[in-house]
Structures are given as C-alpha cells and as structure tokens.
Amino acid sequence: MNILQIHSSARADGSHSSRLAHSIVERLKVSLPEDDTARVTLRDLGRTPHPELNEAALQALFTPPAQRTPDQAARVALDDALIAELQAADVVVLGVPMYNFGVPAPLKNWIDAISRAKVTFQYTANGPEGLLKGKKVYIALTRGGLYRNTPADTQVPYLKAVLSFLGMSDIQFVYAEGLAMGPEAEQQAIASAQSQIDELAFGAELVAA
Numbered sequence: 468m469n470i471l472q473i474h475s476s477a478r479a480d481g482s483h484s485s486r487l488a489h490s491i492v493e494r495l496k497v498s499l500p501e502d503d504t505a506r507v508t509l510r511d512l513g514r515t516p517h518p519e520l521n522e523a524a525l526q527a528l529f530t531p532p533a534q535r536t537p538d539q540a541a542r543v544a545l546d547d548a549l550i551a552e553l554q555a556a557d558v559v560v561l562g563v564p565m566y567n568f569g570v571p572a573p574l575k576n577w578i579d580a581i582s583r584a585k586v587t588f589q590y591t592a593n594g595p596e597g598l599l600k601g602k603k604v605y606i607a608l609t610r611g612g613l614y615r616n617t618p619a620d621t622q623v624p625y626l627k628a629v630l631s632f633l634g635m636s637d638i639q640f641v642y643a644e645g646l647a648m649g650p651e652a653e654q655q656a657i658a659s660a661q662s663q664i665d666e667l668a669f670g671a672e673l674v675a676a
C-alpha cells in the first residue's frame with residue numbers, strides 16, 4: 468500500500484497536525500493485512516513549499532510541452548511530480564492547521580498544482596469527472612478555537628469540494644480543536660483526536676485497496 472503523508476503546518480517542531488497525521492499513518496500501518504507492506508512518502512509542504520500559481524506558472528502550463536522554455540518546462544515538472552506522487556497513492560493522509568479561517572497557503576499551492584484539466588479531472592457531457600479515483604483520504608484538522616460544524620469552518624466544505632471534484636470523495640476527518648484555550652483544553656483536544664484516530668474504520672478500505 469502506498470501512503471502519501473502530507474504536512475502543511477508552518478511549524479517544523481511541535482506541530483499538532485503533523486503529529487496527528489503521523490499517528491494516522493502509524494495506525495494504518497498496524498492495520499494492514501499481513502501480506503501487505505506500507506510504503507510511506509512524506510511531503511512536508513511547510514519545509515519544502517511548492518511555488519504559487521502565478522502568471523509565469525499559468526503561461527508555462529498553457530504552453531504546449533514542445534514549445535516550453537527550459538524554465539517553463541522546469542515549472543511544470545514541479546507540478547508533475549506532485550501529481551505523480553498522488554496518482555501512486557492508495558491512501559492520502561493530510562495534516563491541516565486552521566490559519567485565519569482557511570487552509571495554510573502551502574496546502575492551497577499543492578491543491579493548485581494537483582488540479583490539472585484532463586489529468587486529474589475532466590469535463591464530460593455529464594459535467595465534471597474526477598480522475599483520482601479509488602483513494603481513501605484522512606485529514607487531521609487542528610484549530611486554536613472551536614469551529615467544527617459551524618458556518619465559520621470553511622476548511623471542511625472546501626476540502627470536501629475540491630478533493631471530491633478530483634475524484635477523492637472517501638474522506639474521514641479527525642478534529643483537534645480548542646488548542647489555544649488553555650493547557651487543559653489542549654490536552655483534551657489531543658486526547659480526543661487520538662481516540663478519533665483509534666476509532667477510524669481502517670479495515671474494510673485496506674482490504675479493498
């Protein structure tokens with residue numbers, strides 16, 4: 468089984484979302500059937516940020532491959548690498564902090580890189596079709612405050628919408644909330660997230676994958 472583990476916290480040390488993503492991967496590994504092995508690819512977007520989708524990147528993407536300058540080809544190759552990594556994954560595990568009510572900018576850049584017409588999605592006579600099918604996605608969300616199931620939580624609807632658009636609609640969320648509400652609340656949030664991880668339904672999809 469290929470597991471793609473993605474961190475998006477700006478913090479190298481002490482990141483709750485990265486730790487929880489790691490914990491999900493560890494749980495996945497021990498839940499694997501005996502005859503399967505986990506191959507984990509870790510992409511830390513905080514340590515290795517992906518470039519933003521600016522005008523030069525757009526021009527590179529919309530230039531036919533044979534006509535690209537070396538710089539344009541190199542820019543497209545960066546996106547190609549992220550797409551290939553994702554295509555190869557059976558399971559995707561994301562660690563996602565809330566920053567100013569949204570997802571961290573490096574994660575948005577990753578989403579911009581992997582969303583490519585005719586490669587990861589296409590439009591048909593019946594509407595859009597996601598081309599990244601058959602993957603299971605786990606997302607560890609960390610927040611200083613409490614936003615689960617409130618209109619201020621823009622992360623969950625956004626991540627559901629864009630990942631489903633790309634074909635990845637089988638998503639399970641783990642929440643660690645109230646992390647900035649004092650040491651006791653922080654401890655409780657992590658304990659709660661850990662028990663959500665312990666309760667994740669791994670079995671059936673692992674056999675299917």
Ligand SMILES: Cc1cc2nc3c(=O)[nH]c(=O)nc-3n(C[C@H](O)[C@H](O)[C@H](O)COP(=O)(O)O)c2cc1C
Pocket residue numbers: 476477478481482483484485563564565566567568569609610611612613614646647
């Ligand atoms: C720049 C910044 C913006 C933040 N914005 C929010 C926010 O809008 N809502 C919230 O609940 N917490 C917010 N937080 C708190 C983080 O979500 C929280 O500290 C979380 O644990 C960060 O994830 P990490 O531990 O993986 O780094 C923010 C933190 C930072 C550093």
